[in-house]
Amino acid sequence: MNPEEVIQNLETRIKELEDSNLRTYADFENTKKRLEREKTQSLEYAYEKIAKDLLPVIDALEMALKSVDDSEITDEIKVKFKEGLSFTLENFLKTLERYGITQIPAEGEFNPQLHECILQAPSEQHQEGEIVQTLQKGYQYKERVLRAALVSVCKH
Known part of the structure; x- marks a missing residue:
C-alpha cells in the first residue's frame, strides 16, 4: 500500500468515527431529554x-x-x-x-x-x-x- 492510500484509508476511518461519534452524542442527548420529560411528568402527577x-x-x-x-x-x-x-x-x-x-x-x-x-x-x-x-x-x-x-x- 502506498502512502496516499494509507492516508486515504485513515481519512475515511476518521470520517466514519466522527459520524459514529455524532450519532452517539445525538442518541445521548435524545435519551437525556426523554428522561428529563419523564421525570417532570412523574413529579407533576406525584399526588x-x-x-x-x-x-x-x-x-x-x-x-x-x-x-x-x-x-x-x-x-x-x-x-x-x-x-x-x-x-x-x-x-x-x-x-x-x-x-x-x-x-x-x-x-x-x-x-x-x-x-x-x-x-x-x-x-x-x-x-x-x-x-x-x-x-x-x-x-x-x-x-x-x-x-x-x-x-x-x-x-x-
Whole structure:
C-alpha cells in the first residue's frame, strides 16, 4: 500500500468515527431529554394516588351534610352543624384545587371520557344525550380523570 492510500484509508476511518461519534452524542442527548420529560411528568402527577384516596373523604362529608336534614336534632343545631360541615368541605375542596384536583362538571352534554352513564331516563327538560342527574361527583387531577362522574343521561 502506498502512502496516499494509507492516508486515504485513515481519512475515511476518521470520517466514519466522527459520524459514529455524532450519532452517539445525538442518541445521548435524545435519551437525556426523554428522561428529563419523564421525570417532570412523574413529579407533576406525584399526588395522583393520594388524591384518589381522598375522594371518599369528600363523599363522606357531602353525605353527612345531606343527612343533617334527616336527623332529629333541633333546627338551631342543624343550622350550626350544616355551617360547620359546609365550611370544612369548602376548605377541603379549595385545598385540593390548589394542588390541581378539581371536580368534573356534570351538566350539559355527556362526555364518555369524563362521565360514566349508569342510568338512562326520559326528561322533558333535557335533550337526548344530556346529563339529567349526577349520582356521584367525578374528579380529575390536572388532565387525568381520578374518578369519572356517575350520571344519568336523557333518553327519549
